[in-house]
Amino acid sequence: MSPLNTNNIVQNNDSPKFKVTIIGSGNWGSVASKLIASNTIKLPSFYDEVKMWVFEEILPSGEKLTDVINRTNENVKYLPGIKLGSNVVADPDLENAVRDANMLVFVTPHQFMEGICKRLIGKTRSDAQAISLIKGMEVKKEGPCMISTLISQQLGVNCCVLMGANIANEIAVEKFSEATVGYRGNREIAETWVQLFSTPYFMVSACQDVEGVELCGTLKNVVAIAAGFVDGLDMGNNTKGVSTAKEVYEVLKHKGWLEMFPLFTTVHEICTGRLPPTAIVEYSELAPKSPLTSGPNLFQ
Ligand SMILES: NC(=O)c1ccc[n+]([C@@H]2O[C@H](COP(=O)([O-])OP(=O)(O)OC[C@H]3O[C@@H](n4cnc5c(N)ncnc54)[C@H](O)[C@@H]3O)[C@@H](O)[C@H]2O)c1
Structure with missing residues (x-):
C-alpha cells in the first residue's frame, strides 16, 4: 500500500486522487467550475479544491477580477449572480494553477489556445489528463486542427472532449442540459470525467470518439x-x-x-x-x- 504522496498523488488503496484545474474563466469556464466544484467536494477520489486560471483583468472598480472572485465567490464579469462554490480558487498565474493538477479542463475561446499551450509546454504533470470544452478549430494552411489534437500534441497529454447543446447561462441556473464526453481508449478516465461534470441538471454520458464528439459539438x-x-x-x-x-x-x-x-x-x-x-x-x-x-x- 502506498501512502498519500503529493508528488505522485495516490490514495492508500493505490487508486489515483484527482486534483482539478480549469484553464479559462469566461461564461462557460465559470459554469464548468460550479459543476466541478459541486462534485469534488463530495467525491472522495477528488481533492475538494478546484483551481481556476483567470486571464487577469482590472474591473471598472479598479479591483483585480481574481481578487473579486476569491472574495465574493462569483465571477462578477462573466457570470454575475452565481456562486461558484467556496472550493473554487481563482489564480492569475497559469503555471502555478496547473503545477499540481492531474486533471486539466480547457475552456477558453479557441483563438487563445495556441498561445496558452505554448506557455504550458513542460509545465504540466507528466501524468496529467486533459479535457477540452472548447468549440472551434485551428485552421492552418496544412488543414484544420481540432483543439483536442492541439492540446495532445503540444502538451503530450491524453485529451478528451466534453460537448453538448449547452448554454452556459441556462446551466448556471440549473436548467436541464446534457453533454457527451468523447474519449479515445481509456474508459476509466472517461468515467472519471463523467463523474466530475455530472449533476442532476447536467446529464453526461460518454462515447469512444473524440473527433466525432468534438465535431458534433458544433453541428x-x-x-x-x-x-x-x-x-x-x-x-x-x-x-x-x-x-x-x-x-x-x-x-x-x-x-x-x-x-x-x-x-x-x-x-x-x-x-x-x-x-x-x-x-x-x-x-x-x-x-x-x-x-x-x-x-x-x-x-x-
Ligand atoms: N458560453 C457558452 O454558453 C458555451 C457553451 C458551450 C461551449 N462554449 C465554449 O467554451 C469556450 C469558452 O467560451 P466562454 O463562453 O467561456 O468565453 P467568454 O467569451 O465568456 O470568455 C472569454 C474569456 O477569455 C479570456 N481572455 C480574454 N483575452 C484573453 C487572452 N488574450 N488570453 C487568454 N484568455 C483571454 C477572458 O478573460 C474570459 O475569461 C468557447 O470555445 C465556447 O465555444 C461556450
Whole structure:
C-alpha cells in the first residue's frame, strides 16, 4: 500500500486522487467550475479544491477580477449572480494553477489556445489528463486542427472532449442540459470525467470518439431541436431545424441503432406527433443506466 504522496498523488488503496484545474474563466469556464466544484467536494477520489486560471483583468472598480472572485465567490464579469462554490480558487498565474493538477479542463475561446499551450509546454504533470470544452478549430494552411489534437500534441497529454447543446447561462441556473464526453481508449478516465461534470441538471454520458464528439459539438442542430421543445415547456431557449431529425432517425433505424440514440429518436417522434413534447425530459430513462458499461456498441 502506498501512502498519500503529493508528488505522485495516490490514495492508500493505490487508486489515483484527482486534483482539478480549469484553464479559462469566461461564461462557460465559470459554469464548468460550479459543476466541478459541486462534485469534488463530495467525491472522495477528488481533492475538494478546484483551481481556476483567470486571464487577469482590472474591473471598472479598479479591483483585480481574481481578487473579486476569491472574495465574493462569483465571477462578477462573466457570470454575475452565481456562486461558484467556496472550493473554487481563482489564480492569475497559469503555471502555478496547473503545477499540481492531474486533471486539466480547457475552456477558453479557441483563438487563445495556441498561445496558452505554448506557455504550458513542460509545465504540466507528466501524468496529467486533459479535457477540452472548447468549440472551434485551428485552421492552418496544412488543414484544420481540432483543439483536442492541439492540446495532445503540444502538451503530450491524453485529451478528451466534453460537448453538448449547452448554454452556459441556462446551466448556471440549473436548467436541464446534457453533454457527451468523447474519449479515445481509456474508459476509466472517461468515467472519471463523467463523474466530475455530472449533476442532476447536467446529464453526461460518454462515447469512444473524440473527433466525432468534438465535431458534433458544433453541428448540433438536432440536439438544438430538443432544447426548443424544452423551451416550449418553459425550461430554456434554443434554435430549431426539423428535417435533419427525420434524416438522422432514418439512418439510425436502418443501422438498428435507435435504442443507442434515445435523444435523436425521441426528438423525431415528438416532431411526428407520436410522442408529446414532455417526452424530451423523460427520454433519458431509455438510455443505458451506466453509459460506460452497458452501452455496448458506443464503446467499441
Ligand atoms: N458560453 C457558452 O454558453 C458555451 C457553451 C458551450 C461551449 N462554449 C465554449 O467554451 C469556450 C469558452 O467560451 P466562454 O463562453 O467561456 O468565453 P467568454 O467569451 O465568456 O470568455 C472569454 C474569456 O477569455 C479570456 N481572455 C480574454 N483575452 C484573453 C487572452 N488574450 N488570453 C487568454 N484568455 C483571454 C477572458 O478573460 C474570459 O475569461 C468557447 O470555445 C465556447 O465555444 C461556450
